[in-house]
């Protein structure tokens with residue numbers, strides 16, 4: 001994958017497949033520590049400790065259509081290539097938290113990519129799931145929350161084409177305004 005936003009999309013899709021009702025995605029840029037951190041947390045069905053251990057192996061998947069599960073191994077690889085770290089915390093019946101860190105200025109650190117598009121796809125294709133996107137850049141924070149969106153929109157659905165376009169731009173601008181791009 002060429003952009004971290006695509007890794008985020010894949011990891012968030014795991015959360016949806018695990019019947020999460022709320023998925024929180026956090027991106028944190030810390031210039032002083034030269035670190036970029038991604039965190040995807042859900043309240044889905046979780047995994048056992050033994051399964052978490054196996055899950056970084058590209059040949060482990062519960063899918064029946066395809067033998068090789070790659071979403072987690074690919075994010076782990078992306079982190080390791082940028083001298084970062086990767087971890088999964090999970091509890092059956094409670095949820096899962098996937099954390100990847102990257103050396104911010106590492107030559108092999110992938111760009112973040114189009115988070116506006118990733119989030120608008122996730123939100124518009126999963127009407128029953130709530131999403132929170134938190135972007136921190138040093139001392140500044142941008143938050144996008146579908147609960148607030150739903151309250152503001154009333155009867156207008158989150159997959160309304162105009163709403164989807166608006167969301168995409170809003171998130172893109174929000175990140176740019178605090179960050180200037182990562």
Ligand SMILES: Nc1ncnc2c1ncn2[C@@H]1O[C@H](COP(=O)(O)OP(=O)(O)O)[C@@H](O)[C@H]1O
Pocket residue numbers: 010011014015018042044045046047055060061062063068069070071072073096
């Ligand atoms: N957030 C999650 N909650 C519960 N199970 C998960 C979660 N993320 C991953 N898994 C489990 O780990 C497996 C491997 O995930 P992944 O590497 O993305 O491959 P794939 O999604 O193609 O199966 C999934 O099939 C699923 O069983």
Ligand SMILES: [Mg+2]
Pocket residue numbers: 010011013014069070071072
């Ligand atoms: Mg997956």
